[in-house]
Amino acid sequence: MLHVKKIRQDFPILDSGIIYLDNAASSLTPEPVIQKMLEFYHNYRANVDRGIHRFSQKASEEYEKTHAKVADFINAESETEIILTRNATEAINLVASGLNWKKGDKIVTSLIEHHSNFIVWLRLKKRYGVDVEIVRPNREGLFDIADFEKAIDDKARLVALTHVSNVLGVKTPVEEVAKIAHGHDAHLLVDGAQSVPHLKVDVQRIGCDYLAFSGHKMLGPTGVGVLYARRELLDNLEPLSIGGGTIADVCLDHYTLSESPTKFEAGTPAIAEAIGLGAAIDYLKEAQLENIEIHERELVKKMYQGLADIPSVEVYGPKKMEQRTGIVSFNVGDLNPHDIALALDVSADIMVRSGHHCCIPLNKELLKRHEGTVRASLYLYNTESEVEKLVSTVDEIARSLA
Numbered sequence: 001m002l003h004v005k006k007i008r009q010d011f012p013i014l015d016s017g018i019i020y021l022d023n024a025a026s027s028l029t030p031e032p033v034i035q036k037m038l039e040f041y042h043n044y045r046a047n048v049d050r051g052i053h054r055f056s057q058k059a060s061e062e063y064e065k066t067h068a069k070v071a072d073f074i075n076a077e078s079e080t081e082i083i084l085t086r087n088a089t090e091a092i093n094l095v096a097s098g099l100n101w102k103k104g105d106k107i108v109t110s111l112i113e114h115h116s117n118f119i120v121w122l123r124l125k126k127r128y129g130v131d132v133e134i135v136r137p138n139r140e141g142l143f144d145i146a147d148f149e150k151a152i153d154d155k156a157r158l159v160a161l162t163h164v165s166n167v168l169g170v171k172t173p174v175e176e177v178a179k180i181a182h183g184h185d186a187h188l189l190v191d192g193a194q195s196v197p198h199l200k201v202d203v204q205r206i207g208c209d210y211l212a213f214s215g216h217k218m219l220g221p222t223g224v225g226v227l228y229a230r231r232e233l234l235d236n237l238e239p240l241s242i243g244g245g246t247i248a249d250v251c252l253d254h255y256t257l258s259e260s261p262t263k264f265e266a267g268t269p270a271i272a273e274a275i276g277l278g279a280a281i282d283y284l285k286e287a288q289l290e291n292i293e294i295h296e297r298e299l300v301k302k303m304y305q306g307l308a309d310i311p312s313v314e315v316y317g318p319k320k321m322e323q324r325t326g327i328v329s330f331n332v333g334d335l336n337p338h339d340i341a342l343a344l345d346v347s348a349d350i351m352v353r354s355g356h357h358c359c360i361p362l363n364k365e366l367l368k369r370h371e372g373t374v375r376a377s378l379y380l381y382n383t384e385s386e387v388e389k390l391v392s393t394v395d396e397i398a399r400s401l402a
């Protein structure tokens with residue numbers, strides 16, 4: 001069981017009474033994570049892998065620990081498979097720019113992707129003439145696996161699919177898609193930005209080849225993210241940048257890059273942030289993802305049902321709670337979602353996201369709501385009474401503005 005009351009003590013930012021329901025955009029950061037980053041600045045503030053002195057040694061040791069913690073967290077085989085990036089977006093771009101594309105290669109993706117896992121593939125279409133095929137789900141966001149079987153053929157080199165939609169909260173069938181992709185010698189990139197913070201994600205169980213996610217959505221600081229790349233793929237992946245820190249040797253007319261992850265982490269990295277991500281993983285492990293998942297499922301049931309029961313409210317995503325996570329998007333009649341979000345903040349200190357959530361194709365093609373939706377998203381510190389407050393305030397707004 002999750003000790004929410006105790007957990008909330010680690011988030012003094014909540015003490016003012018605000019209700020933070022914008023966790024899919026970015027989570028809050030608990031004190032132990034902030035303290036761990038301060039420890040770096042106070043006690044061993046130095047660059048990593050560049051000094052023989054004790055501060056640099058200690059900073060390097062703490063920085064490198066994060067690779068091992070992430071590897072363990074997602075059950076990677078080795079920490080060499082963990083590349084620290086700036087965020088999920090950079091992790092996905094690393095794969096897009098790091099592979100050798102040619103005309104006629106095919107990338108399969110879906111209509112519910114975040115732009116970070118969508119326009120990068122459209123850019124390859126423009127640059128190299130690769131084909132991009134987009135698999136469409138039904139209006140709830142549920143896919144028919146036969147559509148992936150049709151789209152993934154022998155021309156497919158990569159399938160890029162989100163694990164959880166940041167608008168609909170729907171989970172996707174990544175394990176089945178991995179099998180289909182591998183049957184055609186294609187690789188699967190999973191966008192785990194909305195799954196890794198909330199569900200137990202095991203790269204070996206999923207069978208994915210790449211997994212991208214961000215530290216700031218999982219209690220960590222901004223400025224650090226992760227690309228997991230399966231060990232056998234590391235040699236054929238070109239780094240996004242090269243330079244200091246990435247080399248084994250340099251001559252006047254050539255250079256040799258070092259091994260992963262060093263070859264991918266050019267320049268001075270986000271050291272405090274990486275150390276903070278390690279502390280965030282410690283925090284999540286202590287709370288236990290299984291408990292977080294149960295807690296969010298109970299709250300989301302209440303949130304979904306409460307909102308769906310308001311006459312003028314349309315709620316999106318799957319109706320079956322086991323098919324979704326703690327994200328609920330909705331609209332109130334024809335009202336602009338930004339007006340609802342502003343009213344929630346001003347009248348009840350409730351913070352939610354509004355707009356297209358970086359998923360314009362989903363909004364236009366699937367929901368037919370060009371102006372987007374209001375999105376409330378949960379995390380381990382949210383409570384039942386906060387959900388009740390959201391529902392009652394939306395109800396009041398709906399009545400007063402309708």
Ligand SMILES: Cc1ncc(COP(=O)(O)O)c(C=O)c1O
Pocket residue numbers: 024025087088089090114116117162164165166191193194214225
């Ligand atoms: C599903 C999904 N993918 C990718 C991203 C991009 O994450 P970041 O902005 O941290 O790179 C997000 C952020 O909202 C997301 O929800």
